[in-house]
Amino acid sequence: MKSEKKGFVWGHKHLLGLEYLTAQEITHILDTGESFKEVSRRNIKKVPTLRGKVVVNMFVEPSTRTRMSFSLAAKRLSADIVDFSPSLSSLSKGETVKDTARNIEAMGVDIVIIRHTAPGTAHMLSRIINASVINAGDGAHEHPSQGLLDIFTIRQKKGEIKGLKVAVVGDILHSRVARSNIWGLTKLGAEVIAVGPPTLIPEHIRDLGVRVSYDLDAVIPEIDVINILRIQLERQRSKFFPTVREYARLFGINSERLKRAKEDVLIMHPGPINRGVEITPDVADGKHSVILEQVANGLAIRMAILYLVKTAISE
Amino acid sequence: MPKDKVILNQKDIKNILETLAGKIISQLSNEIRTNPMAIIGIHRLGVPLAQRLKAIIEKRVKEKILFGTLDITLYRDDLNTVGPSPIVKDTDISFDITGKNIILVDDVLYTGRTIRSALNELADFGRPKRIQLTVLIDRGERELPIQADYVGRLCKIKQDEIIDVKLKESDGVDEVVIRKKRNRI
Structure with a gap:
């Protein structure tokens, strides 16, 4: 199933949608996910790959599966994960998503996982912050x-x-x-x-x-x-x-x-x-x-996504 | 362009593996029932070398030897600096390593950082009786206090040279050559 790719270089710092990936890039994510499945079968289900990195779950729309899955994936890669819940945050005081994201980034965040009701939110964030942005669902656009x-x-x-x-x-x-x-x-x-x-x-x-x-x-x-x-x-x-x-x-x-x-x-x-x-x-x-x-595969795929966006060189 | 220098050919590699297998057996075969031997190859070229060693040892001791593969990518200490994200290959250790005599196999021992990563990774799988390291070539220049237990060939090379190991399983030929580094443009 896995294909060895000579000379292939993964270059996406963000994951915004499958529309923007080539067949080869999609296959590369799947292959990487294949390798990560094995980590979940280990006695100690944790690798030090993203140790010291900070991941923020910014879910401005309800979610159980996706949020938990990303949290667990980040934890298995040894990243620190912060959950952000909109009802308890400044968003409910009228702060814009832009300002919230910029403030969060100022605290030294490496990856922002964003879910929002408005299509294109992840794209917008990827243009204004330096951290990697992962789209966890933007309206009816992509997931x-x-x-x-x-x-x-x-x-x-x-x-x-x-x-x-x-x-x-x-x-x-x-x-x-x-x-x-x-x-x-x-x-x-x-x-x-x-x-x-x-x-x-x-x-x-x-x-x-x-x-x-x-x-x-x-x-x-x-x-x-x-x-x-x-x-x-x-x-x-x-x-x-x-x-x-x-x-x-x-x-x-x-x-x-x-x-x-x-x-x-x-x-x-x-x-x-x-x-x-x-x-x-x-x-x-x-x-x-x-x-x-x-659901089980989702964990492996999300580990692969976190690993790939963090180790990419440039967009 | 100077010619590549072949330092080991197919026959040399075969002989070295036979010798290494002999040393491993003489050290560990009397423990084979109390602490079974397990051979683990480090991706990429440690894997075929480990497979060959396993075959030789099994033939001589007439016992099945446990076998696994290890990909150290997720344990690297340079993931932020290596550039393009390294391809994560399969780690496949389907037995409990606790109490085993682990023979870790790699092609070239250089800075010692790969082995450091491998040891950390193995520690997450269990607590072996002991871990020993086998390498085809030790090229010196360590950056960490790590040494191999079984060394095929010691080989000092110049700053501007690299060692290129080729194995039949992946490159179609068994040979080790010393080449000049290509000049960076």
């Missing part, structure tokens, strides 16, 4: 570490990305996970099919080289991987579809539907799951599901 861990998990199970058909099912419109998956998977040669109700699939998604289908049952037999997006119930008030029940009936992944899928189809979900809405409990916990492996 590169999630995209990478999804692709990492698929590669682990399928051996190769090229030639696979990957369905991304659900709320494509609001999903940064979908966008990062689409960029990464298409660069590595997979075919991505966006599946969901027309109201949740923006027309311009076709420009990214994505096939669109509004009929899950029509495409399910040919698919190798189903990446199920969370139906963001908090947005349901805006009525993108009539009822949750109807959504579940048309696009929910259940065992009945899976009977028509390939024998070795992979079921993925970035979490948090709405059991009974986009996925039934028996499928979420069933033999095709790699949902918990995604």
Whole structure:
């Protein structure tokens, strides 16, 4: 699976999105993640690589998985990690993200992991501070570490990305996970099919080289991987579809539907799951599901990301 | 451009490994049941050398020898200064090293910093009975108080020269040459 790359040099000080990486760079992150998986199997699950470095988790939007995963990844690399929670911070007093970030940086921070509701926040920060910036989700734009861990998990199970058909099912419109998956998977040669109700699939998604289908049952037999997006119930008030029940009936992944899928189809979900809405409990916990492996792989991938952005020479 | 000087050819390397294996066996074989021997190669070229040593020793003592590989990248003391991020290779030690006689294998012993990193990394895996170091070539110029237990060949070289080890497994040929450093432009 791993490819030796002669003369390849990793040069990204920031990780802003998969849109800005080449296929070779994505593969390099995956390969590095492969090596980091081994650290998690050790008796002492810690290496001194980022000793004395400071990482700040700046999450201006709620998160459990991603924040914990980055924290643990930083700790396993021996970095010091500071958590920043917006409700207790000066952001709630009206300080801008820029000023907050600059102040945090003045304390001698090496890496800023930022999640924000506004697309482009990570980019903006990367231009104004010297520390490395990692995008942990910016609005509906990108969530590169999630995209990478999804692709990492698929590669682990399928051996190769090229030639696979990957369905991304659900709320494509609001999903940064979908966008990062689409960029990464298409660069590595997979075919991505966006599946969901027309109201949740923006027309311009076709420009990214994505096939669109509004009929899950029509495409399910040919698919190798189903990446199920969370139906963001908090947005349901805006009525993108009539009822949750109807959504579940048309696009929910259940065992009945899976009977028509390939024998070795992979079921993925970035979490948090709405059991009974986009996925039934028996499928979420069933033999095709790699949902918990995604979480475990996320740790290795985030260690790789922290290592790479910190040891890069220049952008 | 002066010619490269071949200091070891295929036959020399084979003989050296046979001799090193003999020394290791005479030191450790009587402990093989109480404190099993384990050979661990340091990436990159320590790995194929360790594999060869393992094969020779297994043939002679007629026992299976534990084997592992170690990548010291994550333990380097110069990660902030080496330039492009070094590629992290696989560390694969699938046995408990506690109580074992560890033979650490590398191609060239120079500053001693790689070995320092390797020792720190091994300490995170357990507490071996002892760790001994085997190298194909000791080129001197240590920066840390570290010495090898089994040395294939001592080799002093000039400031403007480098030692280039090539092994069949990665370079298609077994040979060690001394070359002039290429002038920096």
